[in-house]
Amino acid sequence: MTRWTVGDVRIGKIHEHDMAAPVEFMFPGATTDELKAIGWAQAYVDENGHAKMSVHALVVETPGLKIVVDTCVGNDRQGRSLPLWNGLQTRFMEDFRAAGHAPEEIAVVLCTHLHSDHVGWNTHLKDGAWVPTFPNARHLIDRREFEFWQADEAASSKAMLADSLQPIFEAGLVELIDASAAYRVCPEVQLIPTPGHTPGHVSVLIQSAGQTALITGDFMHHPCQIARPEWNAVSDAAPETACATRRAALTEAAHDGRLVIGTHFPTPTAGHVRPDGAAWRFET
Numbered sequence: 001m002t003r004w005t006v007g008d009v010r011i012g013k014i015h016e017h018d019m020a021a022p023v024e025f026m027f028p029g030a031t032t033d034e035l036k037a038i039g040w041a042q043a044y045v046d047e048n049g050h051a052k053m054s055v056h057a058l059v060v061e062t063p064g065l066k067i068v069v070d071t072c073v074g075n076d077r078q079g080r081s082l083p084l085w086n087g088l089q090t091r092f093m094e095d096f097r098a099a100g101h102a103p104e105e106i107a108v109v110l111c112t113h114l115h116s117d118h119v120g121w122n123t124h125l126k127d128g129a130w131v132p133t134f135p136n137a138r139h140l141i142d143r144r145e146f147e148f149w150q151a152d153e154a155a156s157s158k159a160m161l162a163d164s165l166q167p168i169f170e171a172g173l174v175e176l177i178d179a180s181a182a183y184r185v186c187p188e189v190q191l192i193p194t195p196g197h198t199p200g201h202v203s204v205l206i207q208s209a210g211q212t213a214l215i216t217g218d219f220m221h222h223p224c225q226i227a228r229p230e231w232n233a234v235s236d237a238a239p240e241t242a243c244a245t246r247r248a249a250l251t252e253a254a255h256d257g258r259l260v261i262g263t264h265f266p267t268p269t270a271g272h273v274r275p276d277g278a279a280w281r282f283e284t
Helices: 032-036 039-044 092-098 143-150 155-170 239-256
Strands: 002-006 009-021 051-061 066-069 108-110 123-126 129-132 138-142 174-177 183-186 189-193 202-208 211-215 259-261 270-276 279-283
Touching: 002 202, 002 211, 002 259, 009 092, 009 202, 009 211, 039 279, 051 092, 051 202, 108 183, 123 155, 129 155, 138 143, 143 155, 143 174, 155 174, 211 239, 239 270, 239 279
Parallel strands: 066 108, 108 138, 138 174, 211 259
Antiparallel strands: 002 009, 009 051, 051 066, 123 129, 183 189, 189 202, 202 211, 259 270, 270 279
16 A cells, blocks of 8 residues: 655555546547647556546544545446446455554545545445445535435436445434535544535645645546646536636645645656646656
8 A cells, every 4th residue: 555644644545446548538628649748647648548547545544533535436336327337346445454444443434526436435235235334434525515416317326326325324424514615524634625526526635744735536637637737527517617626726736835646646646746837747
């Protein structure tokens, strides 16, 4: 497991699976040639010229709490919009335990938003039923985000709600919160609104002993967006808002030197945003 230290906080990445896709598919209007022109970003491009991505969770260990941020796709899912995610079988929980974490020790689960690749291991299949994976954790979910997906009629959304959210609601583990302004989880961790990808999308700001880190969620999907912040993801619900959020977050990161940890960035997953002409670059 890859780990980073931010003051008195430790952050560890638990990998679930990798993906790659043509940049034209991920970011409508972008081209493979434009991606190739971003020299430093080739560390995140495969031999076919496709943009590499990772699906992973992040375990944040503060002096008082163990927190899981974004719980990936999960095993045994059906009805997902991306065929790769149906029937997925990974060693995620084995790796989670091997990294020194017991599910019962997790005090808080944070989902930056409710796309199905960020909520899956909220639950797991046991004796034919979906049950909570982290039975002692408060699962903090922005109320606007939940209400948006609860009203969505897509079959994939209904499947996600049924297997990844309903069981934790039934177990009394969900706390719907207002994250439209910064929401403090504990002295070192707060949720900050980063809208555009989804209505209630949040990122995770970590501050300890004079050091700062930001877990992005999906306001960025790939490091190439640091150089080309105008490239909106195909899944961004409000593209103009998403672009404005990205530019504001990158400006702030370049200004204060915070560690940026990409929720879908493959290895190297974390680094610093530096000014580069009219945009920025990522130094790992």
